[in-house]
Amino acid sequence: MSFLRTYPRATARLRMAALVAVPVLAFSVACGGGDDSVGGATKDDAIADVPDAPAASTASTAKGETEPSTRPTGRSAFYDAQMKFVQCMRAKGGYKDFPDPKLSGYLDWTKISEIGSRPGRNDGIKAGKNNVCVPEMQAAMSVEPERDQQKAYESMLAHAQCMRDNGVSKFTNPTMSGGNAVPGGDPNPGSPSIDPESPSYKQAREACKTKLLDIVDGMQ
Incomplete structure (x- = not known):
């Protein structure tokens, strides 16, 4: 794909x-x-x-990365899989500001588009630098409703x-x-x-x- x-x-x-x-x-x-x-x-x-469904709120960690400030109620396996992809993008993919998925599990493309449109920020926005987060991406796709x-x-x-x-x-x-x-x-x-x-x-x-x-x- x-x-x-x-x-x-x-x-x-x-x-x-x-x-x-x-x-x-x-x-x-x-x-x-x-x-x-x-x-x-x-x-x-x-x-x-x-x-759209409301996006999960975020908070900063000690390392400056963002994670959900609360564990959203009603989240699904799809949400969890997308969150693993997001965490990969932050930790390995070169995008510490990659946004949380929405509560529905789908990504927030308004925010992702804004990040990717910045000078020098397009390379890797799909699945991380050198496609490092492809496994997490595919895992999320496999459990999409x-x-x-x-x-x-x-x-x-x-x-x-x-x-x-x-x-x-x-x-x-x-x-x-x-x-x-x-x-x-x-x-x-x-x-x-x-x-x-x-x-x-x-x-x-x-x-x-x-x-x-x-x-x-x-x-x-």
């Missing part, structure tokens, strides 16, 4: 695909946003907002519509393929027409972030 990811020009192509992707999903989906020219996709009916593909699709559809409503007119809808939700985004990932670093895209992304469920956060 490929877990490569590029910052900042394709910040959402492979976010969740790096650690918790559905195997059949395409990993090169664009998450565009800067070119706001008219001529985008057809808008669909709005879907209700679906807020089964996704509700219909809910995933509806969440991404609501997000795509919101992005267009907020000025990113070319942002395309997700599709269903073989029973799996495939993210939308840039209409031509191979030759992006949307700039995810533009102010207009960032504003739209912020406005629409609550549309994405944890299970699809970072996928478009």
Whole structure:
């Protein structure tokens, strides 16, 4: 499985695909946003907002690393596996500021994207320097709960519509393929027409972030 990811020009192509992707999903989906020219996709009916689960709080250790300040109630084997990956990223992967997973077990891609977009911080953000945390990454993937593909699709559809409503007119809808939700985004990932670093895209992304469920956060 490929877990490569590029910052900042394709910040959402492979976010969740790096650690918790559905195997059949395409990993090169664009998450565009800067070119706001008219001529985008057809808008669909709005879907209700679906807020993310709250992230676990953090505290600093004596070594300056961050760990959960409390053991969150209701955590799962998936959460525990993701936490082991996070701890690997902090201790071995070269990212002491790598964020805790959300209580749902899924990674916080908003925070990870911000870290990876800093100068010199992209190399290793996927699975640590020299891919040292690949075993922990794969262990987390192996215990990820089964996704509700219909809910995933509806969440991404609501997000795509919101992005267009907020000025990113070319942002395309997700599709269903073989029973799996495939993210939308840039209409031509191979030759992006949307700039995810533009102010207009960032504003739209912020406005629409609550549309994405944890299970699809970072996928478009």
